[in-house]
Amino acid sequence: xxxxxxxxxxxxxxxxxxxxxxxxxxxxxxxxxxxxxxxxxxxxxxxxxxxxxxxxxxxxxxxxxxxxxxxxxxxxxxxxxxxxxxxxxxxxxxxxxxxxxxxxxxxxxxxxxxxxxxxxxxxxxxxxxxxxxxxxxxxxxxxxxxxxxxxxxxxxxxxxxxxxxxxxxxxxxxxxxxxxxxxxxxxxxxxxxxxxxxxxxxxxxxxxxxxxxxxxxxxxxxxxxxxxxxxxxxxxxxxxxxxxxxxxxxxxxxxxxxxxxxxxxxxxxxxxxxxxxxxxxxxxxxxxxxxxxxxxxxxxxxxxxxxxxxxxxxxxxxxxxxxxxxxxxxxxxxxxxxxxxxxxxxxxxxxxxxxxxxxxxxxxxxxxxxxxxxxxxxxxxxxxxxxxxxxxxxxxxxxxxxxxxxxxxxxxxxxxxxxxxxxxxxxxxxxxxxxxxxxxxxxxxxxxxxxxxxxxxxxxxxxxxxxxxxxxxxxxxxxxxxxx
Ligand SMILES: [Zn+2]
Numbered sequence: 001x002x003x004x005x006x007x008x009x010x011x012x013x014x015x016x017x018x019x020x021x022x023x024x025x026x027x028x029x030x031x032x033x034x035x036x037x038x039x040x041x042x043x044x045x046x047x048x049x050x051x052x053x054x055x056x057x058x059x060x061x062x063x064x065x066x067x068x069x070x071x072x073x074x075x076x077x078x079x080x081x082x083x084x085x086x087x088x089x090x091x092x093x094x095x096x097x098x099x100x101x102x103x104x105x106x107x108x109x110x111x112x113x114x115x116x117x118x119x120x121x122x123x124x125x126x127x128x129x130x131x132x133x134x135x136x137x138x139x140x141x142x143x144x145x146x147x148x149x150x151x152x153x154x155x156x157x158x159x160x161x162x163x164x165x166x167x168x169x170x171x172x173x174x175x176x177x178x179x180x181x182x183x184x185x186x187x188x189x190x191x192x193x194x195x196x197x198x199x200x201x202x203x204x205x206x207x208x209x210x211x212x213x214x215x216x217x218x219x220x221x222x223x224x225x226x227x228x229x230x231x232x233x234x235x236x237x238x239x240x241x242x243x244x245x246x247x248x249x250x251x252x253x254x255x256x257x258x259x260x261x262x263x264x265x266x267x268x269x270x271x272x273x274x275x276x277x278x279x280x281x282x283x284x285x286x287x288x289x290x291x292x293x294x295x296x297x298x299x300x301x302x303x304x305x306x307x308x309x310x311x312x313x314x315x316x317x318x319x320x321x322x323x324x325x326x327x328x329x330x331x332x333x334x335x336x337x338x339x340x341x342x343x344x345x346x347x348x349x350x351x352x353x354x355x356x357x358x359x360x361x362x363x364x365x366x367x368x369x370x371x372x373x374x375x376x377x378x379x380x381x382x383x384x385x386x387x388x389x390x391x392x393x394x395x396x397x398x399x400x401x402x403x404x405x406x407x408x409x410x411x412x413x414x415x416x417x418x419x420x421x422x423x424x425x426x427x428x429x430x431x432x433x434x435x436x437x438x439x440x441x442x443x444x445x446x447x448x449x450x451x452x453x454x455x456x457x458x459x460x461x462x463x464x465x466x467x468x469x470x471x472x473x474x475x476x477x478x479x480x481x482x483x484x
Contacts, residue, residue, distance in 0.1 A: 043095060057182025061092075061180070062088060064087045068176070074161065084147075086180075154171060166234050173229035183336040191234050195216065198217075198238065200241060205222045208222055231331075242255075252267070260296075273318065296314040304324070323349045326348060327349050335436075337440075346400050351405040372402075388438045410467075410471065423449070
């Protein structure tokens with residue numbers, strides 16, 4: 001959650017850094033902060049040090065909250081106006097820092113209410129801000145950015161009727177608000193979106209008051225648990241909205257784009273899925289739930305675990321709901337440390353759809369595990385993905401999902417049901433609302449089970465060939481024979 005290591009006991013650097021770019025920025029800034037020379041402010045880095053996306057995120061501060069105001073008219077979908085205030089804490093004295101924002105004309109930047117001394121755009125998405133006054137280490141500050149223009153398609157998707165949907169992993173957020181765009185910096189989010197009256201806006205979290213003024217309506221939403229930027233969303237359409245409550249009182253808001261079939265059984269199904277997953281993972285981590293169902297075949301992602309209210313292309317069916325709702329625990333509440341960690345979200349979410357099938361009567365040893373192995377044992381390409389650290393551009397490869405789900409079942413058989421589900425529950429409680437890495441998961445599974453799982457995880461998560469039989473068929477799993 002912290003972008004750069006804090007310096008110890010007031011020892012800070014006297015050197016003024018240029019904008020640090022590239023993978024070495026985190027280390028470079030960290031080292032200088034720990035230097036011995038007494039000091040002035042530093043320049044925040046243009047990246048948080050992600051091994052895959054060195055310019056994602058920024059160093060020098062930690063965002064606490066985003067307050068995003070947007071103005072959008074579906075009759076003019078090539079224009080979006082934004083007014084976003086970012087509240088953050090400086091993790092170093094700063095005379096300059098970056099936000100991530102792609103495209104748009106920026107018309108004004110205020111830091112703590114005072115016009116910035118300088119603002120420039122560099123690289124793919126850097127908004128470089130020089131505040132009028134230096135920021136002290138530890139200081140809480142606000143940055144207000146006003147911007148307008150054509151929203152980049154990477155994270156802002158225009159629907160067939162002119163409505164829009166904002167989401168995108170890994171980089172979608174910068175297409176609609178200035179952010180510290182890296183999963184390691186989680187923050188709460190409030191959205192207020194003004195649209196012509198007749199359109200509806202759905203966002204993350206709990207709804208606030210909707211106000212109407214001169215033929216325009218402003219919808220407000222607030223997610224009070226810290227979230228990764230890629231899990232932020234707003235969706236604008238002529239939605240049909242259904243509201244109900246889970247058994248524990250958690251409010252649910254489901255929204256359906258025009259023309260989508262609404263199954264009257266969905267509220268019960270979604271409640272059952274959340275209740276089932278809670279029995280496996282621990283208490284549901286957020287204070288609201290629901291889904292945003294967008295018309296199929298439109299230019300939107302297949303589905304995304306937008307926090308507390310996943311986005312679906314098409315209807316709310318059990319397979320995508322089980323996957324995306326699992327992400328509320330795995331990915332959203334407990335988030336990546338960096339983009340090597342996809343398995344902590346996708347391996348579990350993909351396996352959860354099997355757990356749901358098991359709940360409905362499937363035998364996972366035969367129907368899922370051995371059935372899949374029969375198809376893939378002779379296919380080297382299936383095994384070629386590194387589940388951990390798949391490589392830049394491959395961070396969300398399908399192989400992570402498919403091989404990862406098999407690995408989860410093998411792990412369950414290797415450590416037994418009690419320790420497997422205890423590991424999942426301990427993971428979601430120990431790291432709730434924060435970040436953890438795939439190596440953290442490996443360590444926790446070994447700790448909970450008391451077993452040395454080094455060989456198991458090396459074979460499954462860090463190799464590109466079929467695991468040896470002892471790891472492929474742990475516990476009661478019977479060997480699969482392929483006949484050709
Ligand atoms: Zn997923």
